[in-house]
Amino acid sequence: MSAALVRLQRLLIRVGALAEKETWHLVRDPRALIMGLGVPVVLLLLFGFGVRFDIADIPLVVVDYEQSARSRDLVRAFSANGEFDLVGELADAEAVEPAFRRGRAAIGLVIPPDFSDRLARGEPSPVQLLVDGADATSARQAMGKAEVMAQAAALRFVGAGDLAQAPPVDPHSWIRFNPTSASALYLVPGLTGLILAMMGVMLTALAVAREWEWGSMEQLFATPVGRLEIVLGKLLPYLVLAVLQVLLVLAVGAWVFEVPVRGSLPLLALSSLLFMASMLGQGLLISVVARNQMLASQVATVSSMLPTMLLSGFLFPIENMPWPLRAAAAVVPGRYYITTLRGVLLRGNGFAELWDQQVPLLAFTLAMVLLSTARFKRRLA
């Protein structure tokens, strides 16, 4: 056998030994397994049920100065379909702001005393909407919904015959892939990416740091084992765990949040593997530099959560960002994975549309493995 073959054979033996040893650590310390498999599911359930962009039951107070059949009709229109929850009627518009301050209401509808009279005369009949702007997202949605409802009510009051008031263009929107604009369908792919990123980085971040803390690094360094061998030996067993994580999280997404898988399964598998490898690689790099588990876990959380939350397109569209942030987003693996997830799960995409998202994932993984190996100093101090 040639020298190169012998070296390769020895590398495989050592990587195998390290991977097997790492597996024993995992199996014997159930905390790591629980963290690896339980926490992602809990997080997905928590965030999936907890984080919603579609708002229902917005607390509404009404100040009805007219108290007519028409005005009560308008109030009913607001409170009838579950978008608004009528929490009370106030006598005076001045009382609306204190209601906001106490958190009792988020929107106030003020109907002037001449509401019906103006309608009867065919004049525009303004009503006032007061919105609590402290929560901008909710405020914008509440306002939008209230305006739509007021217009719908107005049309009924005036009668469909008044064509002069009909807008010349009347768009009928059809939202594809997520027809009801359900938060879950939009959120779960992004959440999956975020949770898997956090868990993946954490798993390996602890793996090398632990050897420093145990003191076993001294014995390990005294053997002929190479740095790349240590890095690969740590990476492989966690990759298996990470794949289980992906399956579990996607299964929960499908069963609990009814997120479909419409596209290519092989692409989903490949992309998940590449993404998890890239995140495990990032964790290894942290681990190699940090040398203690406390620091490693903190750096792991921050360095995985923040970029994946802010720069992956999960919450904020990358196209609208200024160029420095767009440049930063280009090296966030979560961005490519979340794009792939949304494509495969919701749009039914396959390799043809999404192959270009896999290339950066592969590049990031290789970069992390090489950087970890290069930064891995075979010295105790």
Added chain:
Amino acid sequence: MNAPAAIEVRGLARAFGEVRAVDGVDFAIREGELYGLVGADGAGKTTTVRLLAGLLDPDGGEARVLGLDPRDPRVREQVGLMPQQYSLYGDLSVGENLHFFGRLFCIPRAEYRRRVDRLLAITRLGPFLDRRASALSGGMYKKLALAAALLHEPRVLLLDEPTNGVDPVSRRELWELLYEFVGEGMAVLVCTPYMDEAERCHRVGMMNAGRILDEGAPAELVARFPHETFTVEGGAGELDAAARARLHPVLEAAPEVVAASPAGPTLRVVVRRGAAGALAGRLAPLGARLAPTRPEFEDLYLARMAAGGAA
């Protein structure tokens, strides 16, 4: 003196910040030689071992292990290290730990079996093969660590306080194991704070504050000893605690005394040669007398420490 040097150290130095842990150390160890590095905690023994294992970069001087720089990957195949602190995997069993290190050294399966069987037999760890390393007693853990360090049949063995926290029986067993391997031609460096262990070595280097103060065969060092050793006794032979507490400061202050230390129920003093009469004169009014005794390694060490401190 004709055996080639397995370890050669010249002017070796390593500092951590302001602390010069190893400060210009020279020594050489031949194949088949058991060399002891003796010193208190903080003397620089562990740093020396780590430099020889290629785990630290030296600031100055050089070390050669089997003719190579200790950081050369080829050396690792030939060197066994038993670190001072726990460095095996506590959650792996005895067998799993050995198997893991055997694979890191890529020992063929049949060869591995042969070596493990022998090591388990001589360490008598066989019955504990399935016990987790964290559940071993101090002595058994050290024997496992020694077995792990010997698996690849190294030509050089570095042992950092191998008997620290080990009961006397296991300690003697460990030393017998060492003699066996040294007899096969292995070069062994042992660090120890224990003087009685230093006397078991072929040669000894006395280390303090990063330097080797004196070096030689234990008997030689004792023979070269320029002082005399005595125990201080009371009327009935032994001293009670109160008498020891009263006499110790007197001895420390006496100009004839090089070093004084408690030794069981008596006090042990190293006295400048020829000055014993003067010291006996000081002690007589206090109801104590001097009884001559054979100088031991600890006396040498304490005397050297005292001399080093005064200089």
